[in-house]
Amino acid sequence: MTQVPKSSPSKSPRGSWLRAAAAGAASLLLAGGAVALTSAQAGAAAGCKVDYTVNQWSTGFTASVALTNLGDTLNGWTLEWDFAGDQKVTSGWNATFTQSGKHVTVKNADWNATLATGASANPGFQATFSGTNDKPAQFKLNGVVCTGTTGPTDPPTDPPGNRVDNPYAGAKAYVNPEWAAKATAEPGGSRIADQPTGVWLDRTAAIQGVNGGMGLRAHLDRAVAQGAGLIQLVVYNLPGRDCSALASNGELKADEIDKYKTQFIDPIAAILKDAKYANLRIVTVVEIDSLPNLITNVSPRPTYTPNCDIMKANGNYQKGIAYALNKLGAIPNVYNYIDIGHHGWIGWDDNFGPTADLLAQVARDSGAMSNVHGFITNTANYGATKEPYFTINDVVGSTSVRESDWVDWNRYVDETSYALGMRQRLAQSFGNNIGMLIDTSRNGWGGAARPTGPGPRTSVDDYVNGGRTDRRIHLGNWCNQSGAGLGERPKAAPEAGIDAYVWMKPPGESDGASKEIQNEEGKGFDRMCDPTYEGNARNNYNMSGALGDAPLSGHWFSAQFQELMRNANPPLN
Structure with missing residues (x-):
């Protein structure tokens, strides 16, 4: 069946699952500052x-x-x-x-x-x-x-050279003090300032620190001082980065693969393998918004962009990711997770299988299969963790929810079902021990618009639209979405098959500017961040749903942070 064009990938701040959980596995314990339990x-x-x-x-x-x-x-x-x-x-x-x-x-x-x-x-x-x-x-x-035991108060000591099944289990995760300070400065922000978020390495300068900010080694040192057992890094600087969007373009040109290897990945690896960080479990999210673009946004798809055709032709996404997996995966305490987009991007049959095959091909051809610990979905995006009021198997009258305008023949309605479905498919290549992460940082969709029960069964569209908690105008909308809220708090092993809920995207950091802003960060203006934009083939020509007055991607967006707290689900105390 011919389907309408599929949606655009998640975008994020540039500068934002598996094993059945062991019986009694504890929730993620968070660490901050220099104070332990x-x-x-x-x-x-x-x-x-x-x-x-x-x-x-x-x-x-x-x-x-x-x-x-x-x-x-x-x-x-x-x-x-x-x-x-x-x-x-x-x-x-x-x-x-x-x-x-x-x-x-x-x-x-x-x-x-x-x-x-x-x-x-x-x-x-x-x-x-x-x-x-x-x-x-x-x-x-x-x-x-008080004399009770307090659980994992110290960094875990893992067997030398042996990775654990789930790095999040029993480990306190690092709280980035730079993000926490911004959160705390916001009215009410101290309620979430102790949550762990991803540290974004989105350009070469980020390794040493940008504009007086903390660099990679400073974050690692602070994690050790906090007594943390785990730190989360987003490795995000491929040549021709994010070929389907402008808001998150990077510093390296399409053909600068050697710079990527020698000036970006090699210095990161050199720091991570320092012996003083050996007791830290280091989770690396490897190059979001990359391989899925080579499936959905290339010719002859109606959603193609010339830049994605260039990257498919030169192979530098595959080469760069393979190099990163091998270089970082050689460090015993590093856990590599590869981005798999999200259900509203890859959930259709003609996207799902080819994406899984491309992931396996890149790892297999480069000999990096054993250096992939798992995969992450919904990074810096907005898809609901679980839709509570309808499933893909529901039927209204004689019409499947797959035929609704919102689902549009997708096989998945939320990130959990997508993550577990992709895990089952990827296990055929990577083995049954792969793990999955879900970024829940902005997919709470609370507030007054959140449904409290199923939609009316007057039609399949009424049923889905009335019951869906994801309140975006269209699944393809990705930039600074109006009405979004904080999602599930970071948590290890929330259910069988999921390593952790994570906040890889730091809440409050913009996806992209709502109007053109001159800058020296290589970031262009993407109309999907403009609240007046009426859309393109990637969101079936719907309004963008973006918030106005947004700064450049990765910059602090106070109005969005406040909205995320107001609409949080579960709600904040």
Whole structure:
């Protein structure tokens, strides 16, 4: 069957699954600043544990204080500790905070006063400090010293030369202090400032640091100081990068493959293999928006662009990715994940199989098959993690949802079904141990427009449009989407087949400028970022759905950050 043109790939900040989970695998534990989790002292029958997690900048910090009751049910609780330095609490949430000198008292709110055995409360606060910011030595819950174990408080020690099945399991993930500081500066942003996000290596200068910012080694050093066990890097600087869009074009010309190898990948690899980072699990997301473009945006497709034809002809996407996989994969603690677009780009039959075959071909022809740990979907995009109110198998009357205008004969309706479907297909080439990641940073789609149940069964379009949580105008819309919200928080092994939900795209960083802005970053103006644009073949000539007044890709976009928090699903406290 002839299908309408398929949608455009995800775009992201340039500068943004597998194994059945082991029984009892813990959720991702987040680390921040130089503060680790609390220590424990002598036991008591009425027990508790506290995970104290900090995101720190030069003169201040936010802290999450995850309290778990290990004793009998409590009807009202008070948590106390003494600061080791001159920390001063300035505001708090999910509880009432008071401070006298170094002593801090935290009393429950009305709505979380009852703590059953095994239940948790999650108060947090913002504070200032000078000098050192050491962790409190001891916590007391209703006068009893917390003695419970706190889980993985130190970087995991993996067997030399052996990668673990799921690098996210049991590992605290690095919190980028540069992003966290921007988030914290936003009203309400401290609620999410302790979340781990991807560190984007989107140009050669990013290795050393751009405009006085942190470079790769500085991020790695900070991860070690945080006591993190995992750091996430996006390796994103192919020659002729992102051939189907202008907002995320890169610094290297289409034929500069040698520069890519020697001036970009080689220096990254040299830093990553430093012995002092050997206890860090280093997740690398290798070159998003690349190989899928060679399937969907080349001749004779109606969605073709001349630049993608050039990149298909010269083979530099394949060569560059193969080189990166081999060079980075030779480092024992590096875990390579390759981008597979998203369900609204690759989910159709004529895209799905060819994309899987191209991924396997690139890895096989370069001898890099063993250097691929897994794949990532929805990087910096907006597709729903799971559509709760309809599935691809639903029928209205005698009409399949595949025939609806929204689904448009796609085989998938959300990122989880796509990820698991692609994993099953890729396992034929890469083996059953491959893992999958889903970027959930902007796919919450909360707010007043979010459906609360299935759509009416008056027609298949009414049913799908009334029940879909992805509220984009069209699946092909990718730039700064209006109405989007934060999605599922980062979490390890959320279900069988998925290594982790991740925020690889740092929320608040723009996808592209809504109007032309002169710059020295190689970034052009893409009309898909213009809210007045009426579309092209890649979004079936629909409005772009983009927010106005957006800065260049990768630059901070305060209005979008605020909207993401307002529309978060699950909602923020």
